[in-house]
Amino acid sequence: MEQPSKKTAEHRKLIELNDELENYFSNTIIPQLFVDADMILRKFTPPAMRHFRLSKADIGRHMDEVSSNIRFPTIIENIEEVIESNKDLEKEIQTTDKKWYQMNILPYIIRKENRANGVIITFIDINDRIEILKGYEKLNKSYESIIFSLSHDIKGPLSNIEGLIHLLKEIRGEEADTKEIIDMLSKSVGNLRKTVVELADIRESDTNFAKEAERVNFENLIEDAQLALKDKIHETGARFDMQINESEINLSRKNARSIIYNLMSNALKFKAPDRAPEIRIKTEKLNDYVLLSFSDNGLGIAEDKTDAVFERYVRLNNDVEGTGLGLFIVKRMVEDADGKIEVESSLGKGTTFRVFFKGDE
Incomplete structure (x- = not known):
């Protein structure tokens, strides 16, 4: 073969x-x-x-x-x-x-x-792997924001407590007066505890990279911020004009509270020396967003400095106490919620911050 x-x-x-x-x-x-x-x-x-x-x-x-x-x-x-x-x-x-x-x-x-x-x-x-990495990135930012917020947001309640303790040391009045101050002190401690708990609350869902959002009420959050800043409001004689056309939004409560607290605190801190602060707060529906506006008649910001206010540790006025973290925190929290923030200001006349929160689907 x-x-x-x-x-x-x-x-x-x-x-x-x-x-x-x-x-x-x-x-x-x-x-x-x-x-x-x-x-x-x-x-x-x-x-x-x-x-x-x-x-x-x-x-x-x-x-x-x-x-x-x-x-x-x-x-x-x-x-x-x-x-x-x-x-x-x-x-x-x-x-x-x-x-x-x-x-x-x-x-x-x-x-x-x-x-x-x-x-x-x-x-x-590798889509799942990339999404997990993005989730960890976002979680790291969240932890960082919380640390910044804790160092920044507790200063208001702490100032209230310090002021009340000072009053207790000096008071010579009736027992009823002392009791009223102790009640106020107790309330300030409660607000401080609430602030720390809200800011430090990392839920299990955060590690699953699903943003924990809930229905939050703007009027309630504004009232909380006013209570925390009560001494500063009284000291400056600040007046508020509120037009709440959109009362609720789906958002992380601790972030929403910190955003409103920071914007209100800034409006009080950067007041003009010759006039009481007039703070106008407005919410409205604008296309796919819920718009929160904070306007004041304070010192204002030079046009070439408006972008810098959102940078970490930037302070444009060294005469005012601060860390330069507040607006950096606000911008990060807004952007983490798929929103955006804008500022418009005129030196010597006042400033308007516009926060665009992504509306409900």
Whole structure:
């Protein structure tokens, strides 16, 4: 019987290898493409067909014609780079439909000639991993904001307590007067405790990266802030004009409270020396947002300094006590809730802060 020629044996081996490759491509759960050196799509796995809406008709087509399916604009340049360099390329990519993949492009090398005759491209879905990393980033910011808020927001209640203790030391009045001050002191301590509890409350849901929001009432939060700043309001003779057209919003209570407290505190601190503060607070529905406006008739901010007020540790007026953290905290909290904050000011006339909270879906 005639022995098969060497050429026939090599042909059979090639068929077996091709069958193995076909079997691998048919059964892998990973989206993969095989593109030759002429940029022709030769093979793809079933998951690639599902992920990128490819069909059998796409086999044999130039990558220019199918690259839009993959929705990553520089894929052709990346393939060319690997073919020219004979080196692997690994990168995290986000497709135009906002999905994240780890893309690996490996050169398909002809060993005898030591050159790439195409590439094999693997896509690993890392969308969940990216979302988790984003969640941890947001959680870290949340912890940082809480630390800043604790150091900043408790100063008002502490000042109240210090003032009341001073009064107790000096008072020579009746027992009823002493009792009234002790009651006020007790209330201030309660407010301080409430502030610390609200700001330091990291719920289990935060670690699942689902923002813990609830229906909060603007009037209640404004009243809380006025109570915490009662001494400063009395000292400055501040007057309030409130137009609450949107009374509620779905938001983290501790963040909403801190935003309102900081804006009110600033309006009182940066009063003009020759007039009592007039603070106008307004809420209204504006397109997809609920707009909270805080306007005052205070010192105002120079036009070229308005952006700087939101930077950490920036203080534009050293004559006023502060840490330079308040508006930095406010901006971060607003943006973490998918909102935005704007400032408009005129030096010597006053300032308006506009906080745009994302409305309910």
